[in-house]
Amino acid sequence: MKITPLFALTSFMMISLIGSHCVRKTNGGGYISYYLPASNGLKDWKPVGQPQKFEGEDLFLYINGGTEIYHEYGFTQVITQEYRNKKGKTINLELYEMEDSSSAYGIFTFKKGDIGQKIRIGNDAFLEEYYLNFWKGNVLVTVTGFDSERETMDGLISIAEATDARIKTQGQKPPLPVLLPRKNLNVNSIKYVKGNLGLVNHYAFDSENIFGVKEGITGDYGTFEVFLFQYDDENESLKWYEYARDHLENNPKFHNFANSDSAFSVIDDEGKPIHVEPYLNDIIIILGKKQIDAAIFLAEMKESIRETMTIEE
Amino acid sequence: MSEKMDRRSFLQKGAIIGASSVVGGKILSALVLKNSNVLYGDEKVDISVVKGEDYFESTIRAVEEFGGMKRFVTKNSRVAILPNAQRNNPGTYTKPDVVRAVVRMCKKAGAKEINCLSWLPEKNWEDTGLAKAVKKEGANLVLVNRNDESLFKPVPVKKGKALKEARIMKEFFKNDVFITLPVTKDHAGNKFTGTLKNMMGLNSPQNNRGFHKEDWDTNIDSIRFLDQCIADLNTIIEPDLCIVDATEFITTNGPFGPGKLLKPQKVVAGIDRVAIDAYCCQLWGLKPDSIIAINKAYEHELGEMSLKKVNIKELEV
Numbered sequence: 001m002k003i004t005p006l007f008a009l010t011s012f013m014m015i016s017l018i019g020s021h022c023v024r025k026t027n028g029g030g031y032i033s034y035y036l037p038a039s040n041g042l043k044d045w046k047p048v049g050q051p052q053k054f055e056g057e058d059l060f061l062y063i064n065g066g067t068e069i070y071h072e073y074g075f076t077q078v079i080t081q082e083y084r085n086k087k088g089k090t091i092n093l094e095l096y097e098m099e100d101s102s103s104a105y106g107i108f109t110f111k112k113g114d115i116g117q118k119i120r121i122g123n124d125a126f127l128e129e130y131y132l133n134f135w136k137g138n139v140l141v142t143v144t145g146f147d148s149e150r151e152t153m154d155g156l157i158s159i160a161e162a163t164d165a166r167i168k169t170q171g172q173k174p175p176l177p178v179l180l181p182r183k184n185l186n187v188n189s190i191k192y193v194k195g196n197l198g199l200v201n202h203y204a205f206d207s208e209n210i211f212g213v214k215e216g217i218t219g220d221y222g223t224f225e226v227f228l229f230q231y232d233d234e235n236e237s238l239k240w241y242e243y244a245r246d247h248l249e250n251n252p253k254f255h256n257f258a259n260s261d262s263a264f265s266v267i268d269d270e271g272k273p274i275h276v277e278p279y280l281n282d283i284i285i286i287l288g289k290k291q292i293d294a295a296i297f298l299a300e301m302k303e304s305i306r307e308t309m310t311i312e313e
Numbered sequence: 314m315s316e317k318m319d320r321r322s323f324l325q326k327g328a329i330i331g332a333s334s335v336v337g338g339k340i341l342s343a344l345v346l347k348n349s350n351v352l353y354g355d356e357k358v359d360i361s362v363v364k365g366e367d368y369f370e371s372t373i374r375a376v377e378e379f380g381g382m383k384r385f386v387t388k389n390s391r392v393a394i395l396p397n398a399q400r401n402n403p404g405t406y407t408k409p410d411v412v413r414a415v416v417r418m419c420k421k422a423g424a425k426e427i428n429c430l431s432w433l434p435e436k437n438w439e440d441t442g443l444a445k446a447v448k449k450e451g452a453n454l455v456l457v458n459r460n461d462e463s464l465f466k467p468v469p470v471k472k473g474k475a476l477k478e479a480r481i482m483k484e485f486f487k488n489d490v491f492i493t494l495p496v497t498k499d500h501a502g503n504k505f506t507g508t509l510k511n512m513m514g515l516n517s518p519q520n521n522r523g524f525h526k527e528d529w530d531t532n533i534d535s536i537r538f539l540d541q542c543i544a545d546l547n548t549i550i551e552p553d554l555c556i557v558d559a560t561e562f563i564t565t566n567g568p569f570g571p572g573k574l575l576k577p578q579k580v581v582a583g584i585d586r587v588a589i590d591a592y593c594c595q596l597w598g599l600k601p602d603s604i605i606a607i608n609k610a611y612e613h614e615l616g617e618m619s620l621k622k623v624n625i626k627e628l629e630v
Contacts, residue, residue, distance in 0.1 A: 060522060063569040064399055064433070065513075069501040072531045090401075090440075111566050113573050130403060131571035144402055144571045197531035201501055204603070207533040 035095050035139065036081045037162035045083040045091060045155050053079045072195040073107040074099030083159060089145070091155050093163065096140040101171025106192040108135035110201070111142065114188045114220075119157065121164045123171060126188070132156050137169030176217045179228055179282075179308060181300040189220035203227070203287065210247040211283060212240040224294055226301070227285040234281055241278040248276075280305055351380040358626045359617075360583040360592055365630035368560050368580065372414035374630055375556065375582040381422075385554045386490050388423035393488035394452070395514050395552075397496050398433050401440035402570035404563040407496045409446035411558045411580060415492060416450035427452035430484055432459040432518060457482045465517040468549055472613060475538050476524070476545035480517035493552040497559045497581075497593040499567030502531075503540050505604045506568050507590040508555045512546050537605055544609035547586065555589050557581040564597045587616025588623045595620070 032053070039046050054062040055077040059070060062078060076097045083091045098104040101123075108124060116128035122141065125134030130152070131144040143160050145152035177190055193199050193216045196209035202218055203225070205211065216229040231237040245264050249257045254266040254274070263277035273288040279302055286294050351358050361378035363371040376382050386392055394415060396407035412429070419427050429447045431438070435456055438444035447454045457464050465480035485491070495511035503510075513521050524542035526535035559579040566572030577596050583589050587610045591601035601607050601618050611618040 060525070061518075064518075065506075065510075066501045066568045068525070068531045068535075092401075111572075113565060115573075128571075129574060142571065146401065146403060195531050196533070197502070197536075201504075207536070207605070209532060 032077060032079050032095060032097055032139075035163055035166045036079065036093065037083075037159060037166065041162045041166075042083070042158060044085045044151075045159060046085075048082045048084045048090075051079050051081040053077060069110065069197050069201070070096065070107065072197050073110070074103035074194065075107075083155070085151070085155065087151075089147075089149075089152060089155070091146075091152065091159055092144045093159055094142040094144075095163070096142070098138050098140060101135075101138050102174040102192070103194065104135040104138050104140045104171060105173050106194050106198070107140045108133055109191045110193075110198055111140070112188075114186065116188070118188070121157070121160050122167070123173070125160065127153070127156065132160055134160055134164065135171070136164060136167045137171040139167055139169075141167075174215070175308065176215065176228065176230060177219075179301065179304045180217060180219045180226065181297060181304060183300075184221045186220045186222070189218075189225075191218045192216075193218070199227075205244070206247055206251060208247070210240075210244040212236075212243070221294075221297070223289055224297075225287045225289075226297075227283075227287065228301070229283045229285075231281050231283075234278075237278050237281050237283055241276065241283050244276065244283075248274075280309060351384070356626070357624045359585055359588055359623045360581060360625045362579050362581050362592070362625060362627040363630055364577070364579045364627070366578060367630070368408050368410040368558075368578075369414045370630055371560070371578070371580040372411045372556060372582075373418060374628070375580040376415075376418055376554075378626055378628065379554075379582045382418035383422045385492070386419050386422035386424050389425040390423070390489040391426040391428065391487060392419045392424045392490045392492060393485055394419075394427060394429050394492045394494055395431075395511060396429065396443060396494040397511055397514065398431060398437040398441050398443050400437065400569050402563070402572075404561050404572070404574045405496065405498060405568060405570045406437075406441045406443065407494050407558045408560055409442045411556065411560070412443060412494060413446045413450050415494060415556060416447065416452045419492075420451060424490075426488075428455045428484065428488060429453065430455050430457070430482060431514065432457045432482060433514075434459075455484050457484055459518045462517060462519060465520070470545050470549055472548040473542075473545035474609075475541035478520075479546055479549055480520040481515050481550070482517070485515055490554075491550070491552050492554045492556065494556050494558065496562055497557050497590075497596070498562040499564045499572060499597075501567060503536055503543075503604070503606060505590070505594045505599055505606070507557060507593045508552070508586040509543050509547055509590055509606050509610050512550055513543065515550060516546060540605035541609050543606045544613050544615070547610055547615055548613050552584070552586070555581075555583055555586055557589055557593055559593055559596055585616040585623070587611050587618050588620070589616075591618045591620055592623070592625060 059067045078096045080094045112126040112133045113128050116126045119125045119127050122134035122136035130148050134141050143156045145156050196213050199213050211229050213229050218227050248254050248266050253269045256267040258265045265275045267273050275286045277284050361375050363375040365371040396412050398406050416427050429452050466483050468479045468481050470476045493511050495508050497507040500506040524539045559577055559581050561576045563570045563572035564575045575597050590607050594604055607618050
């Protein structure tokens with residue numbers, strides 16, 4: 001569901017009428033300010049100073065570099081608030097509003113690591129060495145402490161939970177992750193991409209967007225990784241398959257190019273074998289860590305794709 | 314300074330190079346990169362790397378192994394230092410201990426004034442502990458209003474392929490010696506940030522905005538444009554010394570973080586920015602030839618990107 005400002009504003013007004021929360025007016029303004037936990041909502045942590053809000057291209061003023069990836073996922077605005085406890089420890093809360101829930105899910109999978117602890121906050125949450133990320137509705141929430149001490153980690157969770165409680169909208173994951181067969185899948189490794197930059201940060205087939213990626217999913221199965229890119233129709237997937245095939249064949253990073261009617265394979269400069277195959281509206285890529293032995297897996301994945309298409313029809 | 318020097322005269326005049334590289338608006342130094350090393354007996358050192366838990370001590374040793382601070386800072390000189398205070402997220406800013414050591418060494422070398430330059434807000438400096446470190450060591454924290462373009466001097470980029478004019482903070486020109494102090498880390502846009510990219514900290518943020526394409530396009534041409542601008546900017550500013558904090562840094566979600574921390578506990582010193590960045594990127598498995606900015610800087614002949622051709626002295630304290 002796409003969360004529009006109007007919808008969120010309506011939710012916000014309804015919540016206000018119920019009277020369970022007092023709305024804080026901030027410099028940031030707007031409904032997203034409401035998601036920030038207030039002084040009375042937290043036991044040990046209090047807000048310090050005023051929240052800051054940055055919209056659209058002004059994200060550059062806040063994070064001062066590296067904003068492209070946020071824009072690729074569909075960034076709209078961010079609000080930040082600092083919290084402090086009696087000992088003077090600080091935690092920073094950032095709420096990134098994205099275009100829709102799939103964008104929020106996508107940037108969540110980009111920002112979270114693969115080593116951490118899955119916790120029950122929002123739609124998905126991941127607690128790592130000194131920070132946590134969760135997404136809910138069309139919002140990505142990042143809570144950062146500055147050490148890994150117990151009270152900091154507890155603070156991260158309590159601030160995240162208080163924020164979660166204030167975000168009343170729900171969101172759904174995009175359908176693509178469902179296409180990844182579950183057997184042997186490291187679910188923490190899943191990355192949902194919405195462009196080439198997200199992909200290149202994971203694996204660089206080419207610095208150019210040779211697969212024309214606009215939506216895709218990746219997952220790690222231990223002995224191999226899978227990339228699935230989705231297109232509007234079969235013609236489009238075939239067009240990008242052929243374009244990528246021609247590029248990879250001539251890219252010196254890859255060798256041992258082998259082509260058949262329905263797929264091609266190459267080996268990258270680290271000796272990893274790569275199998276690329278168009279299937280219906282998708283392109284499936286298997287990146288082996290040594291050898292690829294994924295015939296059963298491929299069959300399962302194709303079945304998932306077929307079933308999904310049947311349901312859609 | 315315009316004449317090229319051989320290694321012997323470079324070693325003799327090392328500090329003067331620093332002074333002359335920024336005087337009178339003539340930023341572009343004619344420093345010859347093949348002379349950017351130090352000679353100990355038969356041992357030639359292009360980059361010195363010191364690993365240790367005490368980052369203050371590691372910084373001192375890294376500079377000593379590269380000839381000592383007196384090689385770069387003359388008596389009564391004004392020294393500009395450029396740490397990265399981007400954010401207080403762990404692994405995203407230059408450690409205060411690294412900055413403290415540099416200020417201490419500059420003072421000991423006889424610097425009259427040490428100016429820590431930035432257009433970032435004071436809060437960044439307070440939150441990272443860098444303001445306290447700078448002041449405690451007796452350096453000046455010189456904060457330039459990022460919104461006032463009159464505080465930045467237009468400088469033509471004659472060799473620029475993408476960037477034709479930079480806008481360097483005027484405060485920079487009041488100094489004789491320039492030491493850049495980046496933290497190396499991940500960058501979600503162009504994969505890596507180090508000495509080359511740190512130079513954007515002297516350029517006006519509004520000018521830096523122009524390094525990025527309209528609508529924050531993420532196609533490869535836009536990323537190449539950004540990296541070309543970074544390399545171009547480096548053709549007009551040459552640090553007299555680069556000291557890179559590679560002690561603890563993020564390898565994901567850069568440059569802002571929070572992200573996965575790597576702790577090589579290394580401080581890297583040298584002059585050749587390209588070689589230093591090539592060394593730093595491979596600390597977390599990146600190949601120098603996969604980093605566009607390094608390639609572009611190499612094309613500008615700003616340094617050596619093949620680590621096989623660079624003499625790296627590494628020690629552990």
